[in-house]
Amino acid sequence: MRAVVVKEYAHPAKIPLTQDAPEPKPGNDEVLIDVYSVGMNFFDILQTQGKYQIQPPFPFVLGTELAGRIAQNSPIPKGCPYKPGDRVFGAGQGAYAEKAAVKWRQLLPLPSNMTFDQGAGLFVTWPTSYEALVGRAELKPGEWVLVTASAGGVGIAAVQLAKALGAKVIAAAGSQEKLDVSIKYGGADHAINYSTPGWQQEVLKLTGGKGVDVIYDPVGLIKDSMKCIAWKGRALVVGFAAGQIEKLPLNLVLLKNVSVVGVHWGAYSRKEPEHIPSVWQALLDLFASERVKPVVYPEVYPLEKYSDGLLALERRKTWGKVVARVREEDTKEKAKL
Numbered sequence: 001m002r003a004v005v006v007k008e009y010a011h012p013a014k015i016p017l018t019q020d021a022p023e024p025k026p027g028n029d030e031v032l033i034d035v036y037s038v039g040m041n042f043f044d045i046l047q048t049q050g051k052y053q054i055q056p057p058f059p060f061v062l063g064t065e066l067a068g069r070i071a072q073n074s075p076i077p078k079g080c081p082y083k084p085g086d087r088v089f090g091a092g093q094g095a096y097a098e099k100a101a102v103k104w105r106q107l108l109p110l111p112s113n114m115t116f117d118q119g120a121g122l123f124v125t126w127p128t129s130y131e132a133l134v135g136r137a138e139l140k141p142g143e144w145v146l147v148t149a150s151a152g153g154v155g156i157a158a159v160q161l162a163k164a165l166g167a168k169v170i171a172a173a174g175s176q177e178k179l180d181v182s183i184k185y186g187g188a189d190h191a192i193n194y195s196t197p198g199w200q201q202e203v204l205k206l207t208g209g210k211g212v213d214v215i216y217d218p219v220g221l222i223k224d225s226m227k228c229i230a231w232k233g234r235a236l237v238v239g240f241a242a243g244q245i246e247k248l249p250l251n252l253v254l255l256k257n258v259s260v261v262g263v264h265w266g267a268y269s270r271k272e273p274e275h276i277p278s279v280w281q282a283l284l285d286l287f288a289s290e291r292v293k294p295v296v297y298p299e300v301y302p303l304e305k306y307s308d309g310l311l312a313l314e315r316r317k318t319w320g321k322v323v324a325r326v327r328e329e330d331t332k333e334k335a336k337l
Ligand SMILES: NC(=O)c1ccc[n+]([C@@H]2O[C@H](COP(=O)([O-])OP(=O)(O)OC[C@H]3O[C@@H](n4cnc5c(N)ncnc54)[C@H](OP(=O)(O)O)[C@@H]3O)[C@@H](O)[C@H]2O)c1
Pocket: 042, 124, 125, 128, 149, 150, 151, 152, 153, 154, 155, 172, 173, 174, 175, 178, 218, 219, 237, 238, 239, 240, 241, 242, 243, 263, 264, 265, 266, 313, 314, 316, 318, 319, 320
């Protein structure tokens, strides 16, 4: 089968597609997936270079987020609710391949109103943003939210979710194109460019001098954003896309009675698995109502060109969720969506 097989650490630009990789053999609790689409992540670039916290032994197949169908020759483990042909999305090592072996508990049924491309980027991004805003920041309708990197994978989901939850959203991103995306696809009320010095003044102006109640930050801009947080605001630490683990002088936390709150969605499967179904139920209801909708970067990369997609992601050119396509979806089915 075709797959991105990593045999030694290198940048993805130097790892060609392997044409004759062996099919994976599903272990206990695993099913075999016919992969249609793969969600691309920055950590894929780290993993090919040995710089990620999860490093499978060589040789390994790259990729984690995927959408596809349960393969006709898949085993169906005891308790697994899926049957061959079912459309699913989820996560498991080895997504950049025609077939992947994935734990069935790491899968969910793909909503019927979604394409495989849309489904490929749901599994990590959306629950992260939902749990951050609802579970951690306890966002209330009418509150102001600032979302940094608002056109990125987790950012655009946060903008849409905050709007769906009744908040007023200020999107902040690094280019005019991304500001336009935040409004057009995210539904943000306002968009500002955070590469302009003094951007916080604009946030203060928009909020009538009060500042934002919630900061959703996947970049590492908490300290800068403290200049425009409201009294008793909550600052969500989501990630450090800028590349540095941010440090914060605690006087900024004290002065306005601020709460700095972390969110690590991946840890819920170990620490609080019983909480996960309620988050997914809320999200699946929102997807079904079409009040929120996954945003896929318009250039979908064929598997052969996966490294072009990762390069574009690395160079900060993309927005929404970047997807690699492994198989074409049945056109009749796609037309129904
Ligand atoms: N806590 C969790 O559970 C969790 C879950 C998923 C992801 N994350 C983290 O959240 C962060 C964002 O993930 P994502 O999937 O949204 O990524 P993404 O789609 O690649 O978006 C990241 C955005 O960050 C901004 N950025 C600012 N400085 C950057 C720099 N030096 N290099 C690259 N991008 C930079 C860019 O937007 P502009 O060009 O507009 O600045 C870029 O579009 C990552 O650090 C990821 O690890 C955390």
